[in-house]
Amino acid sequence: MRIAIAGYGNLGRGVEAAVTNAPDMELVGIFTRRDPSTVSVATDTPVLAWNDMASYADKIDVVVICGGSATDLPTQTPELAKLFCVVDSFDTHANIPDHFANVDAAARAAGNLGVISCGWDPGLFSLARLYASAALPQGADYTFWGRGVSQGHSDAIRRIPGVADARQYTVPVPEAVKAARSGDNPELTTRQKHTRECFVVAEEGADLAAIEKAIVTMPNYFADYDTTVTFISQEELDANHKGLPHGGTVIRSGRTGLDSEFCNTVEFSLNLDSNPYFTGSVLTSVARAAFRMHEEGKVGAYTMFDIPPALLSPLSAEELRAHLM
């Protein structure tokens, strides 16, 4: 199957690696909104101009869109779904229903198929919540993120006057994880579940106290958390905080038995050296499923909830039953 990438940031690089390593895929091109001659990519894949995309409609089976959820994907995914089958990683949970409707209308009108909100959260974590709640309808689930770098929160710190660079780690509170596993289905507040650790490089002469206050009181991002701010040098940030590790855990505990007499816990966790490369690898497996579902005649919008899992794998149904079942 012929795959293209639209947008070449960290996630695009992750998809580039995964598609290149996939035995059943060819990476046809990487589309960029920048001048293609200025973009150097990790493989010998052609770098192509975003505005030329329409002329590739017959040369590409699936486009993996690697834009950001805030401003790129809400317009890019419906637009590109008019031309191609598409996969994206739209992760603004509250807006998923609207995004789904927009992509569904565009893809359906063009006879294409789009799978939105793929990756690990939303994505594999959503699947863990779904399978666990189907098996344990009576119960509660808990999602913990980290320890890992939140790029959105790091960006938010970098926008504060006087900040030269920053990295923010989201860290689950061990006592909260333990409580979630206990089967007691505790109510846990935002503050009880995660702490936030910020490593900040200040500009020379900046007011450190003002920066710290701006961080810990920032609404939505930090005000509801116990946040620590540590000022470090650019050298230390570059040496110790350049990676993008992440991960987390979904825990559902629930009861079975006629009188709810049995307690059960289902847990799914990820520990990732590189968030964008893992996410890119998941998107690549979804591109495979999108291609297969479209071959079966399906059109419109889907999520990973709608994908028969066998379609994600390069192995045949027979191989899967014989070796992974």
Add this chain to the structure above:
Amino acid sequence: MRIAIAGYGNLGRGVEAAVTNAPDMELVGIFTRRDPSTVSVATDTPVLAWNDMASYADKIDVVVICGGSATDLPTQTPELAKLFCVVDSFDTHANIPDHFANVDAAARAAGNLGVISCGWDPGLFSLARLYASAALPQGADYTFWGRGVSQGHSDAIRRIPGVADARQYTVPVPEAVKAARSGDNPELTTRQKHTRECFVVAEEGADLAAIEKAIVTMPNYFADYDTTVTFISQEELDANHKGLPHGGTVIRSGRTGLDSEFCNTVEFSLNLDSNPYFTGSVLTSVARAAFRMHEEGKVGAYTMFDIPPALLSPLSAEELRAHLM
């Protein structure tokens, strides 16, 4: 949807509880090969004679078959698939391809649908292996079972002369679990991965040394493991070992990046107070999916690998996208 249970042992009781608690299901009957008048069930569900099943073909949407994998399911599932849509928990991994073919032929000829090998292993653990290997094609996976009661191994001990009762626990070796998580993809032998703990009630005057030797040298069941045998009284067994807890962990570690430079670990684990009640709850969610897939016109044999996960849930696609994605 109208559900029936075929076979009323521990698993049948688990399905009975889960279907009774499901908002969208009606439990029409429990079929038994015994004299129905001698079988008392936990709910007010009618107990019906196995041989009358054919007359219920129009009154039941899905039959959940709760027989054993050794001798029941290989014949029961294909037979019943001629009359009904069916779900089973066939768990003899090596024979899954043959069983699939037999159920497929029978179900397809009758226009029915059968989902085989549902539960947690095979079942949710198989799905964990599949999703993890699709996301991390370059890697290795490890399945650990326990700490939990293996009913097959307990039965094998009970068949030894001089044994009155027994319970066998399968226990993962902590060092092996740690090695699997490390990302080094170690080769682990059967002996390195699990130990087996046997609690045995001997008949009066039995030769304890002979029993112990018969256990620890038993081929397939114990010879390849480090096995401990503890003789206890029937009272102690009844007091401390009557439950059927189980669980386990699937771990896949694998690499991403163009040069495999990033290490990642995916882990899925279960901790179950009651193995049959949890398995019964999973089978119940699969019965829901089987009904829906058959409504869509699908016939033949399937596994959980082929089921779009959304179909397992009583929630609508819109609710799932809004709340679980």
